[in-house]
Amino acid sequence: MPIKSRKPRQQAEGGGARPVGLRDLARHLGLSPTTISLVLNASPASEAIPDATKQRVIEAARQFNYRPSFLARSLRAKRTFAAGVMVPELSEGYAALVVAGIEQVLMQRGYMCLATSHRHSVGQVESVVRQLSDRQVEGLILVDTPYPVHAAIPVVSVSGHREDEGVLNINLDHDAAAAQGIQHLLSLGHRSIAVFQGQQFSSDTTVRWEAIARAARDSGIAIDSRLVVQLEGDSPSPETGYAAARKLLARGVPFTALFAFNDISALGAIRAFQERGLRVPDAVSVVGFDDIWSAAFHIPALTTIRQPLRRMGELAAEKLIELIGAENGNLPASVQVAPDLIVRESTGPVAQSPRPSPAS
Amino acid sequence: MPIKSRKPRQQAEGGGARPVGLRDLARHLGLSPTTISLVLNASPASEAIPDATKQRVIEAARQFNYRPSFLARSLRAKRTFAAGVMVPELSEGYAALVVAGIEQVLMQRGYMCLATSHRHSVGQVESVVRQLSDRQVEGLILVDTPYPVHAAIPVVSVSGHREDEGVLNINLDHDAAAAQGIQHLLSLGHRSIAVFQGQQFSSDTTVRWEAIARAARDSGIAIDSRLVVQLEGDSPSPETGYAAARKLLARGVPFTALFAFNDISALGAIRAFQERGLRVPDAVSVVGFDDIWSAAFHIPALTTIRQPLRRMGELAAEKLIELIGAENGNLPASVQVAPDLIVRESTGPVAQSPRPSPAS
DNA sequence: TCCGCCCACTAAAAGGTTTTATTAAAGGCA
DNA sequence: TGCCTTTAATAAAACCTTTTAGTGGGCGGA
Numbered sequence: 215m216p217i218k219s220r221k222p223r224q225q226a227e228g229g230g231a232r233p234v235g236l237r238d239l240a241r242h243l244g245l246s247p248t249t250i251s252l253v254l255n256a257s258p259a260s261e262a263i264p265d266a267t268k269q270r271v272i273e274a275a276r277q278f279n280y281r282p283s284f285l286a287r288s289l290r291a292k293r294t295f296a297a298g299v300m301v302p303e304l305s306e307g308y309a310a311l312v313v314a315g316i317e318q319v320l321m322q323r324g325y326m327c328l329a330t331s332h333r334h335s336v337g338q339v340e341s342v343v344r345q346l347s348d349r350q351v352e353g354l355i356l357v358d359t360p361y362p363v364h365a366a367i368p369v370v371s372v373s374g375h376r377e378d379e380g381v382l383n384i385n386l387d388h389d390a391a392a393a394q395g396i397q398h399l400l401s402l403g404h405r406s407i408a409v410f411q412g413q414q415f416s417s418d419t420t421v422r423w424e425a426i427a428r429a430a431r432d433s434g435i436a437i438d439s440r441l442v443v444q445l446e447g448d449s450p451s452p453e454t455g456y457a458a459a460r461k462l463l464a465r466g467v468p469f470t471a472l473f474a475f476n477d478i479s480a481l482g483a484i485r486a487f488q489e490r491g492l493r494v495p496d497a498v499s500v501v502g503f504d505d506i507w508s509a510a511f512h513i514p515a516l517t518t519i520r521q522p523l524r525r526m527g528e529l530a531a532e533k534l535i536e537l538i539g540a541e542n543g544n545l546p547a548s549v550q551v552a553p554d555l556i557v558r559e560s561t562g563p564v565a566q567s568p569r570p571s572p573a574s
Numbered sequence: 575m576p577i578k579s580r581k582p583r584q585q586a587e588g589g590g591a592r593p594v595g596l597r598d599l600a601r602h603l604g605l606s607p608t609t610i611s612l613v614l615n616a617s618p619a620s621e622a623i624p625d626a627t628k629q630r631v632i633e634a635a636r637q638f639n640y641r642p643s644f645l646a647r648s649l650r651a652k653r654t655f656a657a658g659v660m661v662p663e664l665s666e667g668y669a670a671l672v673v674a675g676i677e678q679v680l681m682q683r684g685y686m687c688l689a690t691s692h693r694h695s696v697g698q699v700e701s702v703v704r705q706l707s708d709r710q711v712e713g714l715i716l717v718d719t720p721y722p723v724h725a726a727i728p729v730v731s732v733s734g735h736r737e738d739e740g741v742l743n744i745n746l747d748h749d750a751a752a753a754q755g756i757q758h759l760l761s762l763g764h765r766s767i768a769v770f771q772g773q774q775f776s777s778d779t780t781v782r783w784e785a786i787a788r789a790a791r792d793s794g795i796a797i798d799s800r801l802v803v804q805l806e807g808d809s810p811s812p813e814t815g816y817a818a819a820r821k822l823l824a825r826g827v828p829f830t831a832l833f834a835f836n837d838i839s840a841l842g843a844i845r846a847f848q849e850r851g852l853r854v855p856d857a858v859s860v861v862g863f864d865d866i867w868s869a870a871f872h873i874p875a876l877t878t879i880r881q882p883l884r885r886m887g888e889l890a891a892e893k894l895i896e897l898i899g900a901e902n903g904n905l906p907a908s909v910q911v912a913p914d915l916i917v918r919e920s921t922g923p924v925a926q927s928p929r930p931s932p933a934s
Numbered sequence: 935t936c937c938g939c940c941c942a943c944t945a946a947a948a949g950g951t952t953t954t955a956t957t958a959a960a961g962g963c964a
Numbered sequence: 965t966g967c968c969t970t971t972a973a974t975a976a977a978a979c980c981t982t983t984t985a986g987t988g989g990g991c992g993g994a
Contacts, residue, residue, distance in 0.1 A: 235980060246944045251982060259983085262942060284709045285649045286980035289949050294645070299689075305674035305884065307667065314665035317689055321702070326709060329659075329677055329689040342681070349644045349686060452871035481871045488873060508868050511812035511841045513848060524665065595950055606974050611952060619953085622972060646950035649979050 234278045243274055250275070254282075288350070296326040297534060298346035300339070301357040302415070304331050306450040307478070307506045308523060312357050312372055315527025323535055325352075334415045334448060336361055353534040357527075360417035368537035370530045374417050382537060383548040384530050388418075391519045391553035392425035395473050395501050396433055398517070398555055403564035404471040404499060408441040410458055410483070412475040413448065419475070422503070426473060440467045445479055455479025459486035470498060470564045477502035477509045477518055484514070484560065495562035505556055514559035522551055594638045603634055610635070614642075648710070656686040657894055658706035660699070661717040662775070664691050666810040667838070667866045668883060672717050672732055675887025683895055685712075694775045694808060696721055713894045717887075720777035728897035730890045734777050742897060743908040744890050748778075751879045751913035752785035755833050755861050756793055758877070758915055763924035764831040764859060768801040770818055770843070772835040773808065779835070782863070786833060800827045805839055815839025819846035830858060830924045837862035837869045837878055844874070844920065855922035865916055874919035882911055 236247040243250070245267075252260040253271040260268070274280075288294045299316055301309035309331075317327045328351060332338040339361045346354065353368040360374060370382045399407055409426055412419035423442075430437050443458045455474060459482065462469075474480035480502035484494050492498050494514055502509055502518035509516040529549055536546045596607040603610070605627075612620040613631040620628070634640075648654045659676055661669035669691075677687045688711060692698040699721045706714065713728040720734060732744045759767055769786055772779035783802075790797050803818045815834060819842065822832075834840035840862035844854050852858050854874055862869060862878035869876040889909055896906045 236982095237980080247981080248944060248946095248983085249942085252943095255982080257983085262940085264942075267942080281704075281708055283649070283980050285645055285654070286949090287982070289643070289645045289649055289951090289979090290981050290983085292949080303674065304677055305667075305671045307665075307670070310667070310670035311665045313689070314663065314691065317664055317691060321690060321705075326705070327689050329673070329687050330681060331674065331677055344641075345681075345686070348641055451867045456871070478868075481868060485871050485873060485875075507811045508838075508841060508872075511816065511845050512868075513845060513873055515845075597950080607951080608953085608974060608976095609972085612973095615952080617952085622970085624972075627972080643950050646979090647952070649981095650950085650952050652979080 233283075234280055235283070236280075239271075239274055239278060239280055242278070243270060245271070254280075292350075294326075294350045294352055295324055296328055296349065296351045297353045297355060297531075298328045298330065298342075298349075298351040299355045299357065300330050300332060300342060300359055302332060302334055302359065303450060304329065308476070308504060309357055311506075311523035312527035312530070315524040315529075316355055316357075316531045317527075319528045319531035319535075323531075325531075325535065332359065332361075339363065352538045355530050355534055357530075358417050360415070368534060370534045370537065372526050372530050375421050382533050382546065384526050384533065385421075385548070385550055386418075386521050386526075387550045387552055388421050388425035389428065391503070391521075392422070392429035393432075394553060394555040395503075395519055396426065396429040398557065398561065399471045399473070399499065399501065400433055400435070402471075402499060402561060405435055405564075406441065406469040406471070407435070407437060408443070408462055408469040408472045409437055410455065410472070410475040410479050411442060411444040413445045413454070415448065416475075422475065438467060438469075440465055441469050445475055450478065452478050452482030452485065455482025456486045457482070459483035463487075463490060471561070472498060472500045474500060474502050477504045477506045477516055480516055480518070480560070481508075481512060484512075484516075494560050497565060499561040499564075501561060505554075509556075510558065512560075517558045517561040518556050520554040520556050522554075526551055593643075594640055595643070596640075599631075599634055599638060599640055602638070603630060605631070614640075652710075654686075654710045654712055655684055656688055656709065656711045657713045657715060657891070658688045658690065658702075658709075658711040659715045659717065660690050660692060660702060660719050662692060662694055662719065663810060664689065668836070668864060669717055671866075671883035672887035672890070675884040675889075676715055676717075676891045677887075679888045679891035679895075683891075685891075685895065692719065692721075699723065712898045715890050715894055717890075718777050720775070728894060730894045730897065732886050732890050735781050742893050742906065744886050744893065745781075745908070745910055746778075746881050746886075747910045747912055748781050748785035749788065751863070751881075752782070752789035753792075754913060754915040755863075755879055756786065756789040758917065758921065759831045759833070759859060759861065760793055760795070762831075762859060762921060765795055765924075766801065766827075766829040766831070767795070767797060768803070768822055768829040768832045769797055770815065770832070770835040770839050771802060771804040773805045773814070775808065776835075782835065798827060798829075800825055801829050805835055810838065812838050812842030812845065815842025816846045817842070819843035823847075823850060831921070832858060832860045834860060834862050837864045837866045837876055840876055840878070840920070841868075841872060844872070854920050857925060859921040859924075861921060865914075869916075870918065872920075877918045877921040878916050880914040880916050882914075886911055 236250050239250050240247045250271055253268050254275055297320055299313060301313060320327045330342045332342055343363055343365060354365055356371045356374055358373050372384045374383060375385060411423045427437055443462045445454045445458050447454050472483055474483055480500050484500055487494055487498050494500055502516045505518045505520035509518050533546050596610050599610050600607045610631055613623060613628050614635055657680055659673060661673060680687045690702045692702055703723055703725060714725055716731045716734055718733050730742045734743060735745060771783045787797055803822045805814045805818050807814050832843055834843055840860050844860055847854055847858050854860050862876045865878045865880035869878050893906050
């Protein structure tokens with residue numbers, strides 16, 4: 215694929231004034247580019263240069279508004295100060311929060327954030343990784359992206375649960391999360407608990423489901439397999455939860471609470487329940503997951519397990535930068551973050567009437 | 575700020591194998607780098623080269639998995655195929671949707687998306703623009719960013735309403751949007767309509783408010799200034815609308831409908847109303863703006879003016895690329911996109927009882 | 935007087951491409 | 965044979981820095 219050079223864009227002012235470079239400064243000062251570079255970079259070798267000259271150089275640089283070419287120095291130093299970030303879909307609330315955290319830390323440390331999305335297409339994943347590698351990003355952050363990635367650079371995976379050698383994981387402590395949710399429901403008297411499993415493509419799906427099943431078992435109750443529904447479709451809207459809830463109701467197996475896969479699906483489920491005349495939390499209690507910003511303002515406000523998504527993004531960026539700077543040897547280790555149970559209005563004590571079987 | 579070169583990261587395999595370059599290929603084939611470059615870029619000058627040689631070159635390139643250095647060719651060709659994207663805050667649903675559209679188009683056209691946020695800090699805006707310029711992005715897309723930006727590259731502004739010379743705008747047709755909302759409420763019998771104005775820092779604030787006032791005037795009703803409340807605080811949560819609604823109620827001026835600044839604030843307002851015993855839409859009708867994904871699944875589902883946010887992002891990217899490729903002269907022009915009124919459950923006919931004055 | 939050292943810089947290479955200008959060899963024609 | 969053209973390539977410059985290895989001159993000391 216050829217790359218054509220472009221005739222330099224005419225400045226509004228008319229003169230195709232190309233930016234001032236080290237050479238221009240050198241000529242203007244009657245010095246060599248080397249000297250200028252040494253001084254401006256405060257390189258150790260510049261100690262031999264008298265302060266007067268240094269001042270002259272610095273002054274001229276400011277006056278001409280000299281900005282070194284990132285391209286040129288990247289080429290020379292083999293450092294791009296750029297990191298690639300891959301998410302399934304940027305518009306998703308989940309990904310957006312994590313990316314916001316990542317971007318903030320990267321920026322603050324002088325790195326650029328190259329944002330990409332793959333829409334769960336394996337081909338797209340490969341193509342994007344190739345493009346990022348071509349641009350010599352120094353590291354990669356994968357968010358909720360359970361696809362194999364082959365890269366010769368440091369990789370941090372958020373909610374990836376990867377076993378891959380050399381991938382640093384930032385994951386939620388799902389056992390704690392599941393225990394919090396189950397305990398909360400148990401303490402309200404619930405015994406028949408329905409569960410939403412995530413979509414196939416979500417990397418949290420398996421881990422979360424297994425943690426919930428384990429937590430239930432440990433608490434002495436079992437999850438009836440007829441009360442387990444898997445979310446389908448890749449729409450990032452409550453639609454998925456709405457459909458799953460209807461499927462659940464259609465099975466006719468009584469339950470008093472739902473542990474949803476995430477807040478989005480919980481919202482959809484609540485709507486489906488209310489449409490069938492099942493009030494939340496009177497007839498059914500619902501626990502969400504994530505604590506997206508609208509969870510608190512839904513009616514009823516959602517009880518949920520909060521994931522510190524933004525913090526996870528920040529951590530991912532911090533760890534990535536550590537990895538990039540690390541000598542071989544002492545590499546930083548994976549990190550687990552703690553969930554928080556946020557009790558709001560969508561959960562309540564189990565109803566008096568023994569079994570509020572859903573209307574069919 | 576000095577830039578130190580890093581000792582090349584040891585590959586897992588052990589050999590610090592640096593990537594194969596044009597020179598390596600040349601040596602292996604017994605040709606010069608020039609020839610390889612000519613052939614691989616299918617440059618016009620390569621016509622003189624016999625097909626046999628071309629094949630040899632192409633074959634070797636594939637075999638060694640040769641990937642040209644983006645840095646080097648960018649340096650030489652003065653093209654980076656990168657665009658900077660600035661939003662107030664990446665985690666906001668509004669920005670995330672626009673950015674998703676932008677990223678998709680940029681990627682598909684071979685451009686990289688450098689995502690940044692500024693949190694409404696003018697200093698941060700300047701710093702980010704500087705960093706992006708240093709990296710020689712070929713263009714800039716500003717989303718909801720009403721701050722002056724001085725750049726010598728093409729700029730596209732989404733919902734920016736800038737008058738600046740040389741900035742291409744992608745804006746919603748706010749007059750149409752306001753007319754749709756007002757007409758809808760009028761047709762339901764509402765005459766006392768409250769309005770939320772956006773936060774000071776949002777670039778849509780003024781335009782939207784003026785459009786609404788104009789639409790009301792044109793329809794023969796006036797907006798009582800005591801029914802106008804400005805959102806405050808920069809939290810991207812319904813909290814702002816919740817607070818504004820309480821302020822509105824506290825004023826004790828009767829109203830039967832609210833035209834909110836956006837869906838997020840509408841959600842907060844609905845909660846505030848319900849807490850005061852004002853059912854939506856029975857006692858108060860609420861119209862939102864944006865049509866974020868959860869609007870449809872809120873209870874009650876939100877009637878709202880949809881902005882085609884993703885499409886606006888796509889358009890912005892398309893126009894930016896046009897601008898970048900444009901000869902001086904025929905530049906593409908600004909674009910207005912059309913809103914859609916989405917009628918759901920949060921609006922209804924005005925109540926029978928003449929003036930459902932809010933409980934104080 | 936001569937050696938070595940310090941001072942204040944600089945020349946040149948390197949990084950990996952693209953592009954312009956040039957060349958060596960072969961072939962055609964007078 | 966001598967001249968011109970075509971073929972099949974190549975050398976070198978350019979892009980803009982950073983870094984290594986010097987350099988020339990002045991000066992102190994023996």
